[in-house]
Amino acid sequence: MLETTTTKGAAMPPASRNESDDSYHAVIYSNDEWRVIISRGNSQWVVQRAEMKADGRRWAGKSYCATRKALIREFHAKTGDYNGAVALGALPERIGGKHGA
Secondary structure, eight states, X not given: OOOOOOOSSSOOOOOBSOTTSTTBTTEEEEOSSXXXXXXXXXXXXXXXXXXXXXXXXXEEEEEEESBHHHHHHHHHHHHOOHHHHHHHTTSOSBTTBTTBO
């Protein structure tokens, strides 16, 4: 996995299967405002943006992609995060492709 944000010394919440949770188990890249996850069905990558709700931060899907090319294009267009787009370049050409993800 390509997750870039970590918290040293802090207790991590148990992994969640809810895509909108901070502790979703299949995050492959994240920064403070944006992240990319693998959908519950492993059929697409989802570009999500953090939104503050009354009960805390929730992640909302903004783009849904099955190819690496589309994912990088959508992620960079929405976030302007060049480093994230470069990191996503290590993913297989298609989700579920030869090298996993």
